[in-house]
Amino acid sequence: TGRLRFTTRTEEALDVADVAFICVGTPSRADGSPDLSFVEHVGRAAARHSNESLLLVEKSTVPAATGDRLERIIALEQQSLPSPAKVQVASNPEFLREGSAVEDTLHPDRIVLGVPTEWAADELRAVYRTVIEETGCPVVETDRTTAELIKHASNAFLATRLSFINAVARVCDKVGADVETVAEGMGHDARIGHAFLRAGIGYGGSCFPKDVDAFAHLAAQVDEPFRILEEVRTVNHQQRQHVIDLLRDELWHLEGKRVAILGASFKPDTDDLREAPGMWIAERLLAEGVEVRLSDPVALPAAKEALPDVVVHDDPLAACGGAHAVVLTTEWPQHVRLDPAELVATLSWPVVIDGRNAWDPAAVSAAGARYHGIGRGRR
Ligand code: UGA
Numbered sequence: 256t257g258r259l260r261f262t263t264r265t266e267e268a269l270d271v272a273d274v275a276f277i278c279v280g281t282p283s284r285a286d287g288s289p290d291l292s293f294v295e296h297v298g299r300a301a302a303r304h305s306n307e308s309l310l311l312v313e314k315s316t317v318p319a320a321t322g323d324r325l326e327r328i329i330a331l332e333q334q335s336l337p338s339p340a341k342v343q344v345a346s347n348p349e350f351l352r353e354g355s356a357v358e359d360t361l362h363p364d365r366i367v368l369g370v371p372t373e374w375a376a377d378e379l380r381a382v383y384r385t386v387i388e389e390t391g392c393p394v395v396e397t398d399r400t401t402a403e404l405i406k407h408a409s410n411a412f413l414a415t416r417l418s419f420i421n422a423v424a425r426v427c428d429k430v431g432a433d434v435e436t437v438a439e440g441m442g443h444d445a446r447i448g449h450a451f452l453r454a455g456i457g458y459g460g461s462c463f464p465k466d467v468d469a470f471a472h473l474a475a476q477v478d479e480p481f482r483i484l485e486e487v488r489t490v491n492h493q494q495r496q497h498v499i500d501l502l503r504d505e506l507w508h509l510e511g512k513r514v515a516i517l518g519a520s521f522k523p524d525t526d527d528l529r530e531a532p533g534m535w536i537a538e539r540l541l542a543e544g545v546e547v548r549l550s551d552p553v554a555l556p557a558a559k560e561a562l563p564d565v566v567v568h569d570d571p572l573a574a575c576g577g578a579h580a581v582v583l584t585t586e587w588p589q590h591v592r593l594d595p596a597e598l599v600a601t602l603s604w605p606v607v608i609d610g611r612n613a614w615d616p617a618a619v620s621a622a623g624a625r626y627h628g629i630g631r632g633r634r
Contacts, residue, residue: 265297266304274378275301276314276347287468291321298325298344302332305340310378313346313399316406316466318473322346322369322399345375346399348406353460354524361386365393369402407473410466411484416451417458418490424454424630425497434630435612454630456584456610457494459521459530464491494629495532498582498608499539501627505606506579510544513603515578517571518585518611519551519558526554528561532610533584537565550574552589572601580606586613596622 262268269275279293294315301311311329313322322344333339346369351359366383370376376396380387387394395405424434434454442449458464467484474481506512521531528534537547541564549558550571559567568574571590575581575598583590595618599605605624607614612628619626 265300269301269304269309270306272305272309274310274312274382275305276312278314281315281317281465281469283465283468287472289316289318289465289469291317291324294321294325295328298328299332301342302329302339303336305342308341309343310375311342311344312379313344313403314349316348316410316462316469317346317403318469319400319403319407321403322371343371343375344399345370345379346402347379348402350406350409353527354522362390363392365395367395367397367402367405369397369399371399407466407470410463411470411481411487413451414458414463414467414491415483415487417463418487420452420454421457421494421629422490425493427630428632431632432630433632437630454612455494456498456532456536456629457491459532459535460525460527461529464488464530495535495539497629498532498536498610499543501608502540502580502582502606505625505627506604509540511546512580513546513548513578514540515548515550515571515574515581515602516540517550517574517581517583517590518587519549519554520585523585523587526557528554528557531585533582534558534561536582536584537562541565548574548578550590551585552587572597575601577601577603579604580608582608582610583613584610586611595619595624598622599624 277294277297279297281289281291281294284290294317298311301309311325325344329342348367350363363386366387368376368379370379386392420434420438423437427434427437438452438454441447442452467487471481471484502514503509516533516537518533519528519531520526521529537549540547541562547565548568549555549565550568551558555567555569559565571593581598581602591613595614599607599619599622607619607624607626609626609628612631616626616628616631
């Protein structure tokens with residue numbers, strides 16, 4: 256309907272805006288703290304180029320009290336201006352997932368508004384009016400710092416659930432229990448719920464690893480070390496390492512072996528390779544002198560660019576041809592629905608590591624392979 260326009264000029268966008276969302280990246284620095292220089296850059300531009308009044312909204316994931324810093328930088332930037340615009344800063348964290356961003360935006364579980372004034376609250380409620388009316392989703396209205404904390408705590412809690420179930424999975428493997436059924440049994444408790452209890456080779460992506468680091472960093476900075484989060488990170492890392500250990504156990508010397516890896520992206524429905532377990536495993540295997548064959552329905556060009564020594568195959572079965580083991584790292588439907596008999600028949604040695612518990616262990620074993628899931632007991 257002609258209501259969406261694009262520009263590379265920040266001033267042009269700000270000039271017509273009543274509300275402006277900051278959606279820039281906040282990448283991790285070496286010490287785990289997020290680099291907020293892009294956020295500052297937008298704050299300074301908003302201070303200079305807004306027209307009369309602007310509500311500047313943090314959408315990027317930022318540490319608590321970033322809104323206060325933005326306010327200060329805007330005041331400094333406006334010192335020398337003859338008639339500066341009135342700029343207020345709000346926080347409106349996003350909870351959308353890669354691969355389902357539009358659906359999550361139009362049907363949110365909740366909308367969080369961290370606002371300094373009634374005016375800011377009214378402006379943001381107006382932006383979301385249709386979504387609120389159509390979905391009836393809860394709106395949590397609070398102060399800015401609390402809103403920033405809600406985002407940190409939500410991602411950190413989800414990552415904690417994942418590391419918790421992965422730690423349970425490791426015990427399951429040792430005692431011969433099945434983590435899938437443990438998770439199902441836990442999930443029926445309404446207080447626990449089923450979501451985010453799928454054990455596997457750990458979380459990746461640009462959000463959980465970065466946000467867990469950023470929250471741990473913030474807690475340490477205010478002298479309240481958040482030790483659970485350090486353990487969450489450790490367990491997540493161990494899940495990847497576990498695959499290397501399993502391969503070493505099965506193949507003995509890794510050098511000169513051929514391993515097929517199915518899945519480069521950190522999860523299905525995205526081509527994002529950031530912190531992807533499949534890429535980490537591929538890199539480690541290459542360093543051990545393994546011939547790594549990688550297959551992924553969308554991320555192969557970027558994967559090849561990042562790791563030029565991998566051999567890439569569009570067809571997952573071609574990647575497995577003559578391999579000494581296959582590792583399922585991303586549960587793309589194309590990988591999940593592979594016929595176990597066909598898959599095992601292409602392998603030179605029948606070793607199958609199912610890093611996402613996506614294949615039927617009985618069917619893979621019946622096809623003659625040694626099957627390892629995550630927390631499904633040794634078979
Ligand atoms: C995550 C959150 O889910 C969003 O709510 C949040 O807005 C977003 O981060 C963000 O901060 O921007 P996303 O990183 O896109 O979204 O991906 P998820 O679907 O949450 O998956 C994260 C990782 O957890 C993936 O590697 C996935 O394979 C893994 N995962 C997820 C499991 O291993 N088991 C599960 O049960 C669920």
